[in-house]
Amino acid sequence: MPFLIEHVTEVVFTIVVVVLLGTGTLIGMAIARRQRRERYFQRIDQVRERFGPVATALISERIEYQRGLEALKSISGVDRMHMLEQLLVSKPAPPDQIPILRKACQDLGLVKLWQQEVSGQITPVALMSPQGILRRVSRLHFLVRAKAAENLGIIRHKESWPLLVKALDDSHADVQTVAARALAAIGEPASFPMLLNRLQRVVLDGSDHLSLRTMKSAAVSFPLKQADELLPLLAALNGRLRFQAVDILREMVEREAAREAEFQLDRQNLSPELTELFVTKLCFDENPDARARSALTLSYLLDLRATPALVTLLEDPQWFVRLHAVRSLAKRKFLSQADAIGKRLTDSQWMVREAAARTLMVFGRAGLDQLTRHFLETQDRYSREQVADEMQRAGLLPTLLAQYASEPKGDEVEVFRQLSGMGKTSYLVSTLASSSDKNLRKKFLLDLGAHSDPQIRTWVRQLAARETDLELRTLATSLARQASPEKGGT
């Protein structure tokens, strides 16, 4: 069919030409883009070179404020505001320089511009900037709104908090996310209940575009003294809300505790209502997640009812509640609860057993002794294995070997015997092999040199072959020759 073939040929030819033109256009666009960006970066470099030192000196108060401001005002061109933004807020400023930075942004008109942008107003000046395309295409306006919200957060502009609260309900999730972050950075007390209100909607409405993590991250940035605002959520009927509120408070408490060595929650930093709620309700909450997350706050409460409540949580039917309770007790002040914690070494859930072992180790020598005793006495194989695991991970074996070498009598040798019986001697033997202490090697040879553990046997044979000390080598040689009589040692 020549007619059809001719047409197909024409069509294919047209497509080839179009594609070739398209390829050429794309190449042209790539090269033009490169040149444009180079010009843009040259411009930025020029501005930074000329005005960067002024901007730095201005916000670090090394030059007179008015002089610096006038210098920055002299930046000209349609991209003036963009360049000022690049100079002042593209890099994070130290907290002590924020007030002057904020003032400079305000006096240069940036704050007004950002406020307008957050609320969706696009000014003619903004349209002329290099970012103008974002402002011209309405579907891309969210990029401008989000960046403006970010900038207001960077300079901690307190007066903008109502705008940012409004932005929590913006039509785009990006703007909502950045607004939450900016509110957290500003830390205006009046915005906290609004933030919690938005968080409540996120928790209750599964189809919300805002992530719960974003909202929680913003909420926990507020100081503990504002925790009373959480009361309505803590007393809410919805269990998920209570859980999230308890968790937010837990993070606030943890952050404060990290700053202060002997941190405690008393009337000064936590209201009696909140304390009461924790010791009477939340630790018995029907939602196990809420119970679990209440443990840490309880562990810092000065109230006499807190510790018994925490100990009750150690016996909770849900393993993760017990886990949180055990972890919360990992403070030296709870040494008196070592027995209750020790019971969790035989917990049915390995993570609780592991946490119990780690908590006991926080108590220092006393905790370690308890752990050792438990290791030697327990008939529970899983519990014993867990303790052996923790002894190795925490690097305790070199310490135990040092104590064993220096002290006349202790439980250490029994610990080593137990480990050998369990076949967990890799760390023990490698520590022995790298030790230069002859006394330690001799003592170990005498006590456990005849043990049937393959790694101990190998070590003894190596000593017999390579040891430079004659007495030790003789001892090792005689032990190496012995057939291992019974598992369990000499």
Added chain:
Amino acid sequence: MDWRQLFYHSMNMFNVVIVSYFFVGNGVYTLLMMVSLVSVWVHNRRLAYQGLDDIRDSVITPPATIIMPAWNEQEIIATSLASILKTDYPSLEVIVVDDGSSDETLQRLITAFKLVKMDLIYRPRIPTKALRGFYLNPRIPNLLVISKENGGKPDALNVGINMCRTPYFCTLDSDCLLEPDALLRLMRPIIRSPINTVASGGIVRILNGCDVKDDRVVKVGLPQGRVERFQVVEYLRSFHFGRAGWDLLGGTLIVSGAFAVFHRESVIETGGFHLDTVTEDMDLIVQLHRWAVHNHRKIKMSFTSDPVCWTECPSSLSNLARQRRRWQMGLFQTLWKNSEMLFNRKFGLLGWLSFPFQLYIEGLGAAVEFLGYFMVPLALGLGIVPPTLFVLFVLLGLVYGGFLSVGAVLLEELTYRRYPKGRDLLTLLIYAVIEHFGYRQVVLFYRFQGLVRFITGFQQWEKVVHVGAAE
């Protein structure tokens, strides 16, 4: 109908198949390019308010574990691990799984990081080959090295998952270098998403030709070798508009396991990495989709183009052949195994677009195109296709490929501009155009071999030898 007519008829049919394949394949690629041009550009703009510091400082940021399987990587393992330990992430654990290396991989790790062997508890939730030992240094509590019997990369990854304690883990090939904030960036979509994001993938870029100092890429440049340069263009195309485009359409079927974050519990529920394919990363993504659909779970997969992992690409054709055969064979294994997804309405766009695209265009397309190089000239010789049309069609095939590759380079230029030299941009554009005159055909041959190996039941993992291409 006599034999001669039947032959002519078959030739005609095959030509129709080739033409259809060409238009459908390139049509989808063009669609992906258009979509990606917008989405990657917008994503790049969104980075202006990404809030990485906020993620780094927030107590809400979930802890993560990097799992790095290693097999006979003695030359690079210590450097790679040193680089990973410097990763900027608030709560990070690192697990290296030595998959029964026959070289000094384990010994070099022990020496470099002063590790001691410990006898720890192993609680496998996913069955794996036996372990040989755990190696730790109590002074580096976030590092765990595990030695095991050789069982392949998926088995090594499963060991890592079994030992992982954090809700998310990141798989990372041992020959990769991470940018310091790459994990933070990869976790960002997970943290910001209101839906359970079970997988988050980043971009893999080619390390060859770059300057590396203190385990970091300090200067990005193009490699000297032609094979490597072609791969730079290929990677840009694959990641910038292959992955980004499918991500925007909600049809992600591939996340590069060389560098990706996964939700641990979801992965365990799907049985971990399966051992019956040689592209365990793609297989896991498909399994996760199936698990979510069958269990009515609302999940999300994410691809973002700013978290960067640098990897060494094959510098010789023999190594490239190994890599591409494996990818193609793995693609077929995964598609064959999960064929229930094909045109299955339960899987929505995945079943109706992504899966058929992977099968017919990426998979079988290799065979169609490869055979086309023989059949179309034959049809010309027999007078079935007029010479002008033949020439035009071959030209169209070549220039359309160039058009798409140039589009990928433009996308890079519009967004990240990782190659700062103007000369590098021009080189990339030239390679984008000439890629389809020789290199494409060579790769096509390897892909066809991969298909043949799938059909013949070949199962061996072909290892790509790394030569240390970074300067």
